[in-house]
Amino acid sequence: MKPWIFVLGSSGHTKVVIDVIEQEGRYRIAGVLDPHRSIGERFFGIEVVGQESELPDLLTRFPDAEVLVTIGDNTVRKRVMDSVEALPVPVPFATVVHPSAQIGREVELGAGTVVMASTTINPGTHVGRGVIVNTGANVDHDCHLGDYVSIAPGATLGGNVKVGSRGVVSLGASVKHGISIGANTVVGAGAVVLKDVPDNLVAYGVPAATIRTRKEGERYL
Numbered sequence: 552m553k554p555w556i557f558v559l560g561s562s563g564h565t566k567v568v569i570d571v572i573e574q575e576g577r578y579r580i581a582g583v584l585d586p587h588r589s590i591g592e593r594f595f596g597i598e599v600v601g602q603e604s605e606l607p608d609l610l611t612r613f614p615d616a617e618v619l620v621t622i623g624d625n626t627v628r629k630r631v632m633d634s635v636e637a638l639p640v641p642v643p644f645a646t647v648v649h650p651s652a653q654i655g656r657e658v659e660l661g662a663g664t665v666v667m668a669s670t671t672i673n674p675g676t677h678v679g680r681g682v683i684v685n686t687g688a689n690v691d692h693d694c695h696l697g698d699y700v701s702i703a704p705g706a707t708l709g710g711n712v713k714v715g716s717r718g719v720v721s722l723g724a725s726v727k728h729g730i731s732i733g734a735n736t737v738v739g740a741g742a743v744v745l746k747d748v749p750d751n752l753v754a755y756g757v758p759a760a761t762i763r764t765r766k767e768g769e770r771y772l
Contacts (some may be wrong), residue, residue: 555581555613556645559603559631560621561594567686568621568665569595571649578645581613603631607640617645620663620681625717626735626768629699632663632681644680652684661698679716697734715750719771724759737771 556578558569565583572578582600592599601609610616618635622628635642644663648654652666655673660666661680672678672690679698684690686704694708697716702708706720709728714720718732722740726732731747738744739755739762748754753762 553577553579555579555616557581557584557600557606557609557613557616557618558597558621559584559618559635561585561588561599562621562623564623564683565621566595567667568619568647569597571647571665571667572619574650574668575647576650577647578617581609581616584618603635603638606635606638606642610640610642617643619645619647619665621665623683623701624770625681625699625701625719628681629717632699655692667704673710691728703740721755724755735765735767737765 561583580597583594583597584602585599586602588599590599590601620628620631622631646660646662646664648666649668651668653671657675658672659677661678663681664678666684667686669687670684673692675693676690678696681699682696683701685702688702689707691708691710693711695713697714699717700714701719703722705723707725709726711729712726713731715734717735719737721738724738724742726744730744732738733748733750735750736748736752742755742759743757744759751765753765
């Protein structure tokens with residue numbers, strides 16, 4: 552039998568993740584967890600069964616279950632994953648990959664990571680925990696994506712690009728090979744990044760330029 556999976560979150564991003572889970576076909580979805588919805592409510596056709604604090608009890612009924620946090624904001628996703636890890640029982644995080652994604656040799660995918668449809672991740676790339684590689688993104692060889700990074704739909708990273716923890720490469724942006732994007736830094740939609748961007752900044756434009764600093768946990772979605 553396929554293992555169970557609980558989906559934590561209920562947003563538009565969650566709908567895409569549910570589709571990835573269903574298309575991949577490795578898991579059965581046990582339910583949605585969200586403190587902002589009522590138990591028994593249905594989200595995207597799936598029953599809401601509680602919230603993250605109830606996972607210890609739910610896991611007595613589904614002892615082989617894994618959890619996937621489906622929150623688009625990097626900082627919030629990290630906070631929720633940390634909260635799940637702090638529960639009194641071990642809760643494994645699932646990693647899911649859409650069957651249309653192209654994953655090269657010696658690619659490492661961290662726990663809690665989602666790889667969406669029509670993406671390419673080329674050989675030798677390390678993808679940390681809780682990462683989103685979104686629809687149609689291209690990540691070339693030997694890149695390093697830190698924990699809780701988000702690569703948006705249609706973004707392209709050249710070879711040997713590094714993106715620090717909670718970094719964001721937004722819709723359709725392009726990053727030249729060998730570039731480093733700092734932790735908690737956001738590269739805006741459509742940007743072309745030709746030089747390194749340090750931590751805690753917002754950069755966009757063609758070529759990308761630093762626009763301002765960015766506070767820890769500042770919203771970007």
